Amino acid sequence: CHQRHSAGRALLDLVGKVHDQSIADIFGGAQRDRIRVCYPIFRMFDMAEVEPNLARVDRRMNEGHNLFRLYCGGNLEADEAFLSQVRAKWGDRFELKSLDLSGRLPWKKSMNVLERLLSYEPMLAESVCDRRDPEGQAEVRGRVDVPISEHISSVEQAFAFAQNRYVDIFNVSLAGAGGFTEGLRIARIAEAAGISCLVGTTQELSIGVAAQAMFGAVLENLDYPSDMTGGLLYRDDVVVERVRYEDSYLLVPDGPGVGMALDQEKLAALERPLRSLPVKAW
Secondary structure (H helix, E strand, O other): OHHHHHHHHHHHHHHHHHHOOEHHHHOOOOOOOEEEEOEEEOOOOOHHHHHHHHHHHHHHHHOOOOEEEEEOOOOHHHHHHHHHHHHHHHHHHOEEEEEEOOOOOOHHHHHHHHHHHHHHOOOEEEOOOOOOOHHHHHHHHOOOOOOEEEEOOOHHHHHHHHHHOOOOEEEEOHHHHOOHHHHHHHHHHHHHOOOEEEEOOOOOOHHHHHHHHHHHHHOOOEOOOEOOOHHHHOOOOOEOOOOOEEOOEEEOOOOOEOOOOEOHHHHHHHOOOHHHOOOOOO
């Protein structure tokens, strides 16, 4: 699926460059030139992880980025310590886009997490149980006062979730959906059913972020902030000019194709086996 998506994106980028059109233009034109996005705070399993994450928030807040999502449920004490200290320092300037449970817990255990964390006023909760248990998601949806979002990766899943109103928001990413065409089909099913969308992420480099931005730019029902902050997570990239952010907004590239140009020297410098790379969030 990821390989097909990458190949499809490359072909769309080529078509756009040949015709001097952005991918958004190819698919009917952009509805917006910027998309509000959230910075991820990854799941904590130990209290020792709280302080480094507080420092990350401070750095981003001082840069003007005030919207975050928290991967939660690994260690509830750490989650609460993090959120309470953030609120104490930044107050309402810190905005919490989502509590993301990543489908790790059965819905009743997710409810225990949400009951302790919803007082920190997230815009939504995401992946509140295994997506193979949509009835569990509907149970959570009926018990909380915030919208529920889930990753939707196929037209068949979109029809089932729309017909049964399991969730309020479809999280659609190009990698998960298999490309632009399938992603747009999913979004249109949501639109027809009165369901909102947001654009998800697999924490892409600038090329992937730009493609996601083009996708988000053409959606009619992009009603919630999205997740494409890969351009802020990596020290290095493989393009001449990286995707741009202003405050909590991703600026949709306006060049042909995905609006990005590869830097062959940067690409060669970063080329190595993936297993040799150290994993360190910053």
